[in-house]
Amino acid sequence: MAYQVVTPSHMMGLKHREPVFKTPMTFSPRLVGEQARPSPSRVDVWREQLGLDDDPYGCNGQPDMPSSDEEELEQYQPQETCSMIEYQALKKELEERNSQRDELLYKIKMLNDKGKNYKARLVKEENNKKQQIKIMRKTHESHLEAKQNLVQNLQDVIDEQEAKIFQLEAEIKGDASRRSKPPSAVNKLVDQIQHLESEKAELTGQLLTAQAELQNFRSEKEEQDRTTKSAINKLEKDNRSLQEEVVGLRNSQGNGSTDTEKQLLKLEQDCDRLQRELSESRRLQPKQPYNYAAENAKIKKLEEENEHLKNRVLELETDCAIKQKELSDLKLKHKEDIHRLTSENVGVNKQLRQMRQDLTSQQSKEPQVHTKVEKVEVESEASKKALAEAMAEKDKLRNQITTYQRMYNDSNKQLTAEKIKVTDLEKRLKEYEKQMEVVKSEMMREMKQLEQTKSHAVDQAAKRAEEKMMSLNANYTRAKLGLQMLWPQFTQLVKEHKALKKDMSAFPLLIKQTVGMTLKEISKAVHNVSEYNKELVRKYKKEMQLRKKYHNELVELKGNIRVFCRVRPNIREDGSGQQAQSVVSYDQDDDGLLFINNKGGRLQTFEMDKVFTEDSTQTEVFDEVKALVTCCVDGYNVCIFAYGQTGSGKTYTMEGPSEDPGINQRGLMELFRETADRALEWQYDITVSVMEIYNEMIRDLLSSDPSYKMEVKMSPEGGLYVPGLTTIRVQSVEDINETFALGHRNRATACTNMNEHSSRSHALLCVNVIGRNKTTGAKTVGKLNLVDLAGSERVNKSGADGARLKEAQNINKSLSSLGDVIQSLRNKQAHVPYRNSKLTYLLQDSLGGDSKTLMIVQVAPVEKNVNETLSSLSFAQRVRTVELGMASKKTESSEVADLKERLAQYEGGRSTPTKGTSSRATSAVKRNKFTVFYRTTSIGAGGTHGFSPDLHVLLAQPPHHRYGFSS
Numbered sequence: 001m002a003y004q005v006v007t008p009s010h011m012m013g014l015k016h017r018e019p020v021f022k023t024p025m026t027f028s029p030r031l032v033g034e035q036a037r038p039s040p041s042r043v044d045v046w047r048e049q050l051g052l053d054d055d056p057y058g059c060n061g062q063p064d065m066p067s068s069d070e071e072e073l074e075q076y077q078p079q080e081t082c083s084m085i086e087y088q089a090l091k092k093e094l095e096e097r098n099s100q101r102d103e104l105l106y107k108i109k110m111l112n113d114k115g116k117n118y119k120a121r122l123v124k125e126e127n128n129k130k131q132q133i134k135i136m137r138k139t140h141e142s143h144l145e146a147k148q149n150l151v152q153n154l155q156d157v158i159d160e161q162e163a164k165i166f167q168l169e170a171e172i173k174g175d176a177s178r179r180s181k182p183p184s185a186v187n188k189l190v191d192q193i194q195h196l197e198s199e200k201a202e203l204t205g206q207l208l209t210a211q212a213e214l215q216n217f218r219s220e221k222e223e224q225d226r227t228t229k230s231a232i233n234k235l236e237k238d239n240r241s242l243q244e245e246v247v248g249l250r251n252s253q254g255n256g257s258t259d260t261e262k263q264l265l266k267l268e269q270d271c272d273r274l275q276r277e278l279s280e281s282r283r284l285q286p287k288q289p290y291n292y293a294a295e296n297a298k299i300k301k302l303e304e305e306n307e308h309l310k311n312r313v314l315e316l317e318t319d320c321a322i323k324q325k326e327l328s329d330l331k332l333k334h335k336e337d338i339h340r341l342t343s344e345n346v347g348v349n350k351q352l353r354q355m356r357q358d359l360t361s362q363q364s365k366e367p368q369v370h371t372k373v374e375k376v377e378v379e380s381e382a383s384k385k386a387l388a389e390a391m392a393e394k395d396k397l398r399n400q401i402t403t404y405q406r407m408y409n410d411s412n413k414q415l416t417a418e419k420i421k422v423t424d425l426e427k428r429l430k431e432y433e434k435q436m437e438v439v440k441s442e443m444m445r446e447m448k449q450l451e452q453t454k455s456h457a458v459d460q461a462a463k464r465a466e467e468k469m470m471s472l473n474a475n476y477t478r479a480k481l482g483l484q485m486l487w488p489q490f491t492q493l494v495k496e497h498k499a500l501k502k503d504m505s506a507f508p509l510l511i512k513q514t515v516g517m518t519l520k521e522i523s524k525a526v527h528n529v530s531e532y533n534k535e536l537v538r539k540y541k542k543e544m545q546l547r548k549k550y551h552n553e554l555v556e557l558k559g560n561i562r563v564f565c566r567v568r569p570n571i572r573e574d575g576s577g578q579q580a581q582s583v584v585s586y587d588q589d590d591d592g593l594l595f596i597n598n599k600g601g602r603l604q605t606f607e608m609d610k611v612f613t614e615d616s617t618q619t620e621v622f623d624e625v626k627a628l629v630t631c632c633v634d635g636y637n638v639c640i641f642a643y644g645q646t647g648s649g650k651t652y653t654m655e656g657p658s659e660d661p662g663i664n665q666r667g668l669m670e671l672f673r674e675t676a677d678r679a680l681e682w683q684y685d686i687t688v689s690v691m692e693i694y695n696e697m698i699r700d701l702l703s704s705d706p707s708y709k710m711e712v713k714m715s716p717e718g719g720l721y722v723p724g725l726t727t728i729r730v731q732s733v734e735d736i737n738e739t740f741a742l743g744h745r746n747r748a749t750a751c752t753n754m755n756e757h758s759s760r761s762h763a764l765l766c767v768n769v770i771g772r773n774k775t776t777g778a779k780t781v782g783k784l785n786l787v788d789l790a791g792s793e794r795v796n797k798s799g800a801d802g803a804r805l806k807e808a809q810n811i812n813k814s815l816s817s818l819g820d821v822i823q824s825l826r827n828k829q830a831h832v833p834y835r836n837s838k839l840t841y842l843l844q845d846s847l848g849g850d851s852k853t854l855m856i857v858q859v860a861p862v863e864k865n866v867n868e869t870l871s872s873l874s875f876a877q878r879v880r881t882v883e884l885g886m887a888s889k890k891t892e893s894s895e896v897a898d899l900k901e902r903l904a905q906y907e908g909g910r911s912t913p914t915k916g917t918s919s920r921a922t923s924a925v926k927r928n929k930f931t932v933f934y935r936t937t938s939i940g941a942g943g944t945h946g947f948s949p950d951l952h953v954l955l956a957q958p959p960h961h962r963y964g965f966s967s
C-alpha cells in the first residue's frame with residue numbers, strides 16, 4: 001500500500017509535493033516451525049521496537065488515513081530529525097537484510113533437514129545390516145546345530161552298534177575279554193550293570209513267587225490225598241455193604257427167579273466197575289509222592305540257581321565295583337574330554353537319554369537273562385541252540401555293523417563335506433562380518449564427516465547469521481535513529497498532507513474550472529492546428545504542384561519518357577474470393593505513388609509521373625495527356641503507348657467504348673479544337689493511318705486489302721516510311737469514327753476471335769498534323785503515334801504451342817525488343833536495337849528521336865494478376881528513367897517548304913504510282929467519303945523528312961502543303 005500524492009499536469013498551479021510516505025509492505029515467506037508464515041513488515045518491526053501503536057492499520061488491517069494532525073502526532077512521536085530519503089534508503093536496506101536473514105534461516109533449516117535425513121538413512125542402514133548379520137548368524141547357528149546333531153546321532157548309532165558287538169563278543173568269549181572293551185563302552189557297561197541289578201531284583205521276585213506257589217501246591221496235594229483216601233474208604237465200605245447185600249439176597253431167594261438174577265448181575269457189574277475204579281485210584285495214588293519230589297527237586301534247583309544267580313550278582317557287583325573304579329580312572333583319564341563333551345553335548349544328552357531308553361526297551365525285549373540263566377545250565381540243549389542263534393544274530397549284527405560302518409563312512413564323508421561347507425560358511429560369515437565391519441566403519445566415518453560438515457555448516461551459518469544479525473541490528477539501530485531524526489519532517493509532511501487534503505476538497509471545483517478552461521484552450525488549439533494543417537496541406541499541394549511542374553519541366557528538358565499508370569476497376573472476369581482481392585493502394589497526397597501488396601504481404605512502392613486510380617475517368621486521363629497530344633500541332637512528334645497485360649485496360653484507355661471514348665478519339669477531337677482555334681493564322685491538315693503489327697507483320701487497316709503485308713523502309717534522307725500505307729484526312733468526329741470503324745472492320749475480318757487477336761497484336765493510330773502559317777507560309781509537321789500494345793504477359797504463362805506459340809513469341813519479341821530498346825536508351829548506348837522488331841522499328845523516331853513519349857502502364861488490380869502487375873510496373877519504372885533528349889519542333893520556313901514541295905512534285909512527276917497502291921488508292925477513295933492519300937507515310941516525320949519522294953498523291957493535298965518548311 002502506498003500513499004502517493006499525484007500531481008496532474010493540469011494542476012500546475014497547485015503546490016507540487018513529493019510523495020509523502022511509501023510503505024512497501026513486502027511479505028517475504030518466513031518459516032515458523034514447519035509452517036510458512038508471512039514475515040512481519042519492517043514497519044511492524046520498527047513500530048514494535050519503538051513501542052508505537054500495535055495496529056497502525058486499524059481493525060481491518062488497512063491503513064487508515066489519520067483523521068487529524070493531532071492523532072497522527074499522537075501515534076508517531078519523533079525524537080530526532082533525518083531526511084526522508086535516508087529513511088527510505090534505510091528502510092529498503094532493512095528489507096533487504098530481512099530477506100537475506102530469512103534466506104539464511106531457510107538455508108540453515110535445509111541443511112538441518114539434510115543432516116537429519118542423512119542420520120536417519122545411516123540408522124536405517126545400520127539396522128538393516130545388523131538384522132542381516134543376525135539372520136545370517138541364526139542361519140549359520142541352526143546349520144551348525146543340525147550338523148552337530150547329525151554327527152552326534154551318527155556317533156551314537158556307531159557307539160550303540162559297537163557296544164552291541166562288544167556285548168555279544170563278550171558273551172561269546174566270556175568275561176575275560178570284557179575287560180578289554182573299549183573305553184567308549186564304559187557308559188554302556190554301567191547301564192548293563194544297572195540292568196543286571198534290575199534283572200536280579202526281578203529274578204528274586206520271581207523266585208519268591210515260585211516258592212509261594214510251591215507252598216500252595218504242597219497244601220493242595222495234601223488236601224487231594226486226604227480226599228482220595230476218604231473216597232477209597234467210602235468205596236470199600238460200599239463194596240462191602242454190597243457184598244453183604246448180595247449174600248443176603250442169595251440167601252433169601254435162592255438160585256431160582258430170573259429178575260433177581262438179572263439185578264444181581266447188574267449189581268455185580270457195578271461192583272466190578274467200582275473195583276476197577278478203586279484199583280485205578282490205588283494205581284494213581286502211589287504216583288503222587290514222586291511228582292512232589294520232582295517238584296521239590298525243581299524248587300531246590302531253582303533255589304540253587306537263585307543262589308547261583310545271587311553269587312553271580314555278587315560277582316557282577318564286584319565286577320561293577322571294579323569297573324566303576326576303572327570308570328573313575330577312565331573318568332579321570334578322560335576328564336578333559338568328558339568335560340569338553342559334557343559342555344558340548346548338553347543339548348545332545350536329551351537325545352542320548354532317549355537312545356538309552358530305546359536301548360533299555362530293546363534289551364528288555366531280548367531274552368538275555370534267560371540266556372544267561374540258560375547259560376548257567378551250560379549243558380542244556382537250549383543253551384546251545386541259543387548260542388547258535390546268538391551266533392547267527394552275531395553274524396547278522398556283523399553285517400549290520402558293516403552296513404553301519406559303510407553308512408558311518410558315508411556319513412563321515414558327508415560330515416567332512418558338511419564340515420568343509422561349515423568352514424566355508426564360517427569363512428563367508430567372517431567375510432560378511434568383516435565387510436559389515438568395513439561398511440559400519442565407513443558409515444561411521446561418513447556419519448562423522450556429515451556430522452562434521454553439518455556442524456561446520458551450521459556453525460558457519462550461525463556465525464554468518466550472527467554477523468548478519470549484528471549488522472542488521474546495527475542497521476536497525478541506525479534506521480531507528482534515522483527514523484527518529486526523520487520524525488519532525490514526517491510531522492511536517494503530515495501537516496502538509498492535511499493541507500493538501502483540504503486543497504483536495506476544493507479540488508473538484510478547481511478541476512472542473514480547469515477542465516473547462518483547458519477544453520476551451522484545447523479546442524482553440526485544435527482549431528488553430530487544423531487551420532495550420534489546412535494551410536500546410538494547401539502549401540504542400542502547391543509545393544507538390546510546383547514540384548510536379550518543375551519535374552515536368554526537368555523531364556521535358558531531359559526528354560524523359562513520361563510514365564502514367566492506370567489501374568482499371570474490378571471487372572466481372574476477375575471473379576470473386578481471395579484471388580479477386582485488390583492489391584493496389586495509393587498515397588493520399590502524392591498522385592504519383594502506387595503501392596502493391598505482393599504475395600509475401602510486403603508493400604512494394606512504385607513512383608510514376610501520374611497514377612490514375614480505378615475511379616479515374618477517361619476525361620481525367622485525357623486531361624493529363626491533352627497537352628502532350630496538342631504538342632503535335634506545334635510540330636512535335638508525340639508517341640503515347642499503352643502497355644500492360646491482357647485485360648488490364650489498354651484498349652479501354654486508348655480507344656474506349658463509343659459512349660466514353662479514349663485517348664485516340666479525344667486526342668483527334670482535341671486536335672480539331674486546337675487547329676480550329678488557330679484557324680485564323682494556320683491551316684492544318686490532319687491525316688490518319690491505322691496499322692496493326694501481328695506476328696511481326698504490318699497491316700494497313702485502312703486499306704482495301706488489309707492482308708497486304710507492309711514493310712518499314714528507310715528513305716534515302718534517313719526517314720522511315722511504310723510504302724503504300726493508306727492515309728485518310730479527317731476533319732470531324734464523324735470522320736474519326738468512320739475511320740476507326742473501318743480499321744475495326746478490317747481488323748475483325750482478318751481474324752476469327754477479335755478479343756484474342758487484339759490481345760496478340762499491336763494497334764497503331766498514326767496521326768499527322770501538318771500546319772501552314774497563312775501569313776508566313778511556315779510549315780509545321782507534327783506526328784502523333786497512339787499505340788495499343790499487345791498483352792505483355794509472358795509466353796510460358798499462356799501455355800501456347802504451335803501457331804499460338806509463334807504468335808506469343810512474336811509478341812514477346814516485340815515487347816522484349818521494346819525492353820531492349822528502353823534499356824539501351826537508359827544506358828545511353830551508342831547502338832539502340834530498334835530493328836530487332838517491327839514495333840521498335842516503327843516507333844524508332846518516337847522512342848529514340850526528339851519526340852515526346854508517354855507510356856501508360858495499365859494495371860489489373862486483383863491478386864491473381866499481382867505478378868504481371870509487378871512486372872509491368874517494374875518495366876514502367878525503368879522506362880521512366882529513359883532520357884531521350886529534349887524534343888524539338890519540326891517547322892520549316894515557307895521557302896524551304898516550297899522547295900521541298902517542288903522537289904517532291906518534280907520527283908513525283910518522274911515516277912508513276914505502283915499498280916497496287918494505285919488500285920488500292922482508288923478503291924479507298926471509292927469506299928470512303930474521306931480524302932485518302934496514297935503515299936508512303938513518314939512514320940517518324942522527324943527533321944526535314946516530312947514526305948517521301950514517291951508520294952504520288954500529294955497533288956490531292958491543299959496548295960499550302962506545298963510551302964516550304966521553316967527551320
Ligand SMILES: Nc1ncnc2c1ncn2[C@@H]1O[C@H](COP(=O)(O)OP(=O)(O)OP(=O)(O)O)[C@@H](O)[C@H]1O
Pocket residue numbers: 567568569571614644645646647648649650651652653755758759760789790791858
Ligand atoms: N477504366 C476502366 N473502367 C471500366 N472498365 C474498364 C476500364 N479499363 C478496362 N475496363 C474493362 O476491362 C476489360 C478489359 O479491358 P481491355 O480490353 O481494354 O484490356 P486490354 O488490356 O486492351 O486487353 P487486350 O490486351 O486483350 O486487348 C474490358 O471489358 C473493359 O471494358
